[in-house]
Amino acid sequence: MKFKNRIALFNTIATAVITALVFIVIYAVVNKTAYSHLDDDILLEKEEVFKYIKGFKDEIIIHNFPEWDEVEHKEVNVNPTFLQIVDAQGTVVFHSENLLNDQFLFSPNNQQEKFYDSELTGQKIRLGQFPIKNEKGKIIGQLTIAVSQKELFVILNNLLVVLLISFPIMLIVQYVASSFAASKAIRPVHQLIKTASGISGSNMNTRLTLPTRRDELYELANTINELVIRIEKSMKQQKQFTGDASHEIRTPLAAIRGTLEVLIRKQREPEFYEDKIRDIINQVDRLDTLLDQLLHLARIESGVIFANKESILLLPFLTELTKKWIPVADLKNIKIHVETPIEATIFADKMCLELILDNLVTNAIKYGNFNGHVFLIWNAALKTLSVKDDGIGISDEHLPNIFDNFYRTDESRSSSIQGNGLGLSIVKKLAELQHIKIDVKSQLEKGSIFTLQFTT
Structure with missing residues (x-):
């Protein structure tokens, strides 16, 4: 069933339930009012008789x-009233x-007035029975007054017929009207579907027309x-990533090929x-490092890596890592x-933090100056660990992009400083994985400060 037909069906079902309840209430009110009117007529007649x-x-x-001689007490066919x-012995x-x-x-023992229905020669009548009392309040007889229900029966029967006939007709009209209204209402959806179905990888710049009403x-x-927009951005990043990765892989391969060709000449x-x-x-x-970093990125983005946080004593952890960095730093005489x-403690994934x-x-060290310095500073109040250097620094125009894949601040890919621009991208993703906020401040020729803020 089409969506518009489902809407029409649900609306019709709701309308059917509500209409049925309304019709029942209408019939009940009319029925009660009509019988109340008959009872009032009987009471008026009772007052006259008494x-x-x-x-x-x-x-x-x-x-x-004179009441006894009125036509209504003599005729049976025209609005009769029976007395x-x-x-007390039940004798008429x-x-x-x-x-x-x-x-x-x-009812010979009737103590108060009561009303009930019966039939007389096939005619439906409404009766009221009233006790007759003497001067001492003793019941010495019963007065019964009856009026015909013929007109009432005709009215209620006609009302019931009208309600029963109009109910299905109204539901049919409601279904058709709801279907038409739903068709008009979902017409913009069809336009959205038509436009959205035309969006593909070759025309990701297509956008849906926004309706005038919010x-x-x-x-x-x-x-x-x-x-x-997010998919388009992701596809552009993917294409750029593929192109940059191809370039980074092709560069060392070309160098290797060129070197081998020189050797065999x-x-x-x-x-x-x-x-x-x-x-x-x-x-x-260089290729091995690149492939290793690409593997890290793939594992992070695919969700294979999960943060296994634990409490880490920071000083022993950094002291152990420093032993690995010192040989590289000694090449440029960087301290x-x-x-x-000693009491500083953080809550993080040890392997991910080591990689960061x-x-x-x-x-x-790579971008530091000869005879320079690298500082690892813990701020207990802010729960931050800063990596500070006094190297060449990063210009303001490059700062917003340094965490992008394959982004390098040096303009030439053949820079004397080796790298492929994936390190900081991995740092950013691993930090996000552990809910560690990373911030960077830098000035050209003065150095950079990368700050990691840990959650409690």
């Missing part, structure tokens, strides 16, 4: 009055002429547009071969300073 009935001891005295009076002492030889059933369809279209001295082989080994190491109190600090400190 003016000419007196109870004396055990006798019922009936005075002659019957019985004494009076009945109206239109009652003929019939007799009403009555309703749910507006929110839907706006959400889809935002989704398309003619016979060389052994020292020349050794020098070129070292170059090849350096390029292989590494750990300014961390390894990238940050290695970068600080």
Whole structure:
């Protein structure tokens, strides 16, 4: 079933339930009002009759009055009113002429007025029974007054027929109207579907037209547009990542190929071969580092890596890592300073944190000046660990992009400083994985400060 038909069906079902309840209430109110009207007529007749009935001891005295001679008490066919009076023994002492030889059933022990339904010669009637009392309040007989329900029955029957016929007709009209209204209402959805189905990888710049009214369809279209923007950005990043990765892999491979081609052109001295082989080994190491970092990125983005946080004593942890950094730092005579109190404790994943600090400190050494310094400073009040260097620094224009994949602040890919621009991207993703906030401040020729803020 189509969406518009489902809407129409649900609306029709709801309308059917509500309409049925309304019709039932209408019928019940009309029925009660009609019977109440009949009962009021009976009570009025009772007041008139009791003016000419007196109870004396055990006798019922009936005075002659014009009411007895009215047509309604003589005729059976035209709005008749039937009267019957019985004494305490159940003997009929009076009945109206239109009652003929019939007799009403009555309750001899009735203590108060009551109303009930019955039939007389096939005609539905409404009856009221009223006790007749003497001067001492003793019940000495019963007055029964009956009126025809013919008109009432016709009215209620006609009302019931009208309601039963109009109910399905109204539901059919409701379904058709709801289906038409739903069709009009979801027309913008069809337009959204048509536009959205035309969006593909080749035209990701297409956007859905936003409705003029800020309703749910507006929110839907706006959400889809935002989704398309994110997908477009992701695809651009993927294409850029693929291109950058290809370039980074192709560069060392080209260097290796070029070196090997030089070696096979003619016979060389052994020292020349050794020098070129070292170059090849350096390029292989570069490839190995690149592939290792690409693997780290793939594992992080695929959700394979999970943060296994634990309590870490910071000073022993940094002291152990420093042993790995010192040989690299010694090549540029850079001193590494750990300014961390012995009681400092953090809550983090040890392996991920080691990889983060390894990238940050290695970068600080790589871009540091000869005879420079690298500081690892713990701030207990802010719960931050800062990696500070006094190297070449980063310009303001580059700072917003340094955590992007393959982004390097040096303009040339053939820079004398080796790197592929993946280290800080890995740092950023591993920090986010552990809910560690990372911040960077830098000035050209003065150095950089990378700050890790840990949660409690």
